[in-house]
Amino acid sequence: MPSSASAPVKRVAFVDAYAMGRLLLPVMNRLGIECVHVESPHPDVHLVRLPFPEGFVTRVRHDGDVAATAAALRELGVERVISSGESGVELTDRLAAELGTPGNGMSRPASRRNKYDMVLALRAAGVESAATIVSADAEEIVKWAEETAGYPVVLKPVASCGTDNVVACASADQVRAVHEKIMTSPDRTGLPNTTVLAQEFLDGDEYFVNAVSRDGGHHTVEIWRYHKTRLPGGNIIYDYNAPLAPDDPQAKLVETYAHQVLDALEVRNWASHTEIMMTARGPVLVECAARFGGGQVPEIASRCLGTNQIELVGLSVVDPDAFDELPTTAYQLLERLRYVHLVNPNDHGVAPSDEAMAAVRALPSYVHAVTTRPAGEPLPRTVDVATQPGYVILISEDPEQLDADYRRLREIERDHLYADPAS
Structure with missing residues (x-):
């Protein structure tokens, strides 16, 4: 009760x-x-x-x-x-x-949706932020990149998500091409992009902090390090994620900063997902979303971290007093896991069948997989979240086993996972 x-x-x-x-x-x-x-x-x-x-x-x-x-x-x-x-x-x-x-x-x-307003809110609160501009004019961004930010410079829609059209541009010509692509494409909600956001390239290790808040009190549910890949054309895709122990010094730094971001953006209730780059000058926001982190498997989160974002939102609704009594850092690292994003490296291929996934399920640390398209459906080359075919979760107390199974998974992908059995 x-x-x-x-x-x-x-x-x-x-x-x-x-x-x-x-x-x-x-x-x-x-x-x-x-x-x-x-x-x-x-x-x-x-x-x-x-x-x-x-x-x-x-x-x-x-x-x-x-x-x-x-x-x-x-x-x-x-x-x-x-x-x-x-x-x-x-x-x-x-x-x-x-x-x-x-x-x-x-x-x-x-500020909780528009990435430029987000930066302005951080500036107003005195919280470290990335150098940022928005413009419907590609030449204005080129000038800013060459006179202020330097290359590479990251372009993306101002209010999108899921790495949609997020590209690290290495030249003026690439800025112009990516700017035109964004301006002539809808965002993930189907709305037209009327301007483009450009930010300095944040060099360092990237983390995310998932939290649940009630009346402005924030409780950290998990802290993970992202491992991403920058493709030859500049698109950035997810490779794999791994959680940090709550007492890890980096975890403490990004957690403190994430809560400052939530305060600056007036995130006072429910779930949040904050992405942070640990740069030479300290933690800097990539972006913050006032909603659940994506791709969760609550039972696995609870198994490995002792809690999960879904359950804690429920607790904050039905028993706010019990929720408030939780420690600020509400999770533990009970088991080591790796969340591996599937990547189709080819210009063709199909979503894997149950038979094709058998080799993945045979990995010693395998515990769970999700594929995002029906078996046999044509797959595009992976360039963002929307084109990633799914994910695989590996759990093992042996870090070397996790590394070996991760490498073997990538080999299976290259060899046959997305091959069309009819061809």
Whole structure:
């Protein structure tokens, strides 16, 4: 039973439950909380293709009128609004403010979605940030790169996610080409890009901090180091991730900085995912998202880290007093694991079949795999998150075993994992 003296929450709403919201739904249902789904006008075009989760009591379509949508939620008895993915961040905050329910600060809400406003919020709070400009003019970015930032310079959509069109540009010509590509492409929510963000290239090791907050109190759920690969054309893709022990000196530095970022962006409630580069001048924000970290497997997180972001959001809703009593660093490193992103290195290939994955499952440290496309479906070359065929989770107490299995996995990919058996 909840320890809080306040009346228990009975109904919550998720905005765009196409990503991690599908994992939060059964947790809430198990805790006796009914869930309403709010559909934003522009969900993630990749995630919306996934099967829609079952278990919502009803669905509400938002057509642009926040007051009307909030009134519908109020009529349904909704007491909390939670963002399930990047496309729902801004609408979640506006609905919570309209309903008067716990949410995030509204003095500069765009800073939790617009990457340039994000940098401005950090500057205003005195938090270290990357040199950044936005411009619809490629020549302005070229001039800035050559006079201020130097090459390489990173270009990306100002409000996208998932490494969508994130490219490290090494020359003026590449800046012009990438700028044109971004400006003529929609972002992951299907909206046009009307400007392009450019940032200094942050050199160093990259980390992410997943946290859950309640009323401005932040609890760290996990800290991982990213290992990424920069492709010949400048695109940056995920290679593998590995968690840090909470007492690791680097973990302490990035955790402290991540909480400063959350304060600067007024992230006060629910989940957050903060990406940080440890540079020669210290930690610097890559970007922060006021939503769950992607690609989670809660049961494996709990097995290896003692907790997970999904469960802690549920706890913050049903038993806020117990949540507040958690230590600031709420996880432990119980088992070593490596989260390996699948990479198709070819211009052709197909999503692997169960038979093709047998060699991967035979790896001594293998515990779990997810493929993002049906077996046999054509695969493009991997250039970003959307074109990565899935991921594999390895767990072993032996670091050498993890390394050996990781290398063997990459060999399997190169040799036959994406081969078309019909060819």
